[in-house]
Amino acid sequence: MKKINNSASLLLSAFLLAGIFVICGCVDDPVAMDYYNDLDKIKGGQKPTPPVMDTLSLEPLSGDGYPVVITFSSDGIDGPGGPDGAFDPDSGTNNNLSYFFYGSTTDPASFDDGSRYYDEIYYIGYITDTEAGDDPKDVTIFIHSGFSGEIWFWITSWDGGRESDHSNVESVTIP
Numbered sequence: 085m086k087k088i089n090n091s092a093s094l095l096l097s098a099f100l101l102a103g104i105f106v107i108c109g110c111v112d113d114p115v116a117m118d119y120y121n122d123l124d125k126i127k128g129g130q131k132p133t134p135p136v137m138d139t140l141s142l143e144p145l146s147g148d149g150y151p152v153v154i155t156f157s158s159d160g161i162d163g164p165g166g167p168d169g170a171f172d173p174d175s176g177t178n179n180n181l182s183y184f185f186y187g188s189t190t191d192p193a194s195f196d197d198g199s200r201y202y203d204e205i206y207y208i209g210y211i212t213d214t215e216a217g218d219d220p221k222d223v224t225i226f227i228h229s230g231f232s233g234e235i236w237f238w239i240t241s242w243d244g245g246r247e248s249d250h251s252n253v254e255s256v257t258i259p
Contacts (some may be wrong), residue, residue: 117223131246135170135183135239138220139252149226150258156239156251158183159219163217171221172249181241185223188236192253201238201250210242232258 135158143151158170158178165176170178186206195201211223228234239251 129174132170132172132181132241132243132248134240134248134251137239137251137254140237140256142256145229148226152225152227152256154223154225154237155220157219158213158221158241174243175214178213181243182210183216183248184210184240184242184247185225189233192236192238225249227258
């Protein structure tokens with residue numbers, strides 16, 4: 085009889101322990117969609133302004149791809165309409181910014197939701213302000229020679245906590 089009681093108490097303990105794990109697993113529910121709009125809860129404070137894409141040019145076929153050169157400005161110097169190019173209002177400079185590059189074979193003007201501009205599906209890569217050098221900054225992206233059609237590009241700036249609105253969108257046609 086003692087052996088049955090030990091087995092029953094062991095089984096009951098296992099069920100109680102499993103119940104506690106299930107309850108603890110449900111405590112960490114996802115946060116509401118507007119949670120990250122509260123500047124006190126995220127790093128970065130105010131979001132930076134976006135860089136300005138000056139030109140987008142297609143270079144002649146080189147090796148296995150077409151070089152697309154994106155020239156953009158991020159000096160953050162105030163112009164008549166506010167900062168021209170990327171500017172981090174929290175630090176007062178653009179030295180701490182990174183620039184995220186996005187591209188799509190679909191015109192982003194057709195996106196049904198503005199958040200699609202930041203979707204990782206369209207993310208190409210990034211460069212820091214230090215790596216990019218002085219204005220105007222040039223970044224070259226290679227498009228495989230097997231592709232032909234129109235590609236749209238845009239840029240955002242990131243201060244380590246928040247991502248800016250997207251820059252102007254420009255397109256290039258690959259022959």
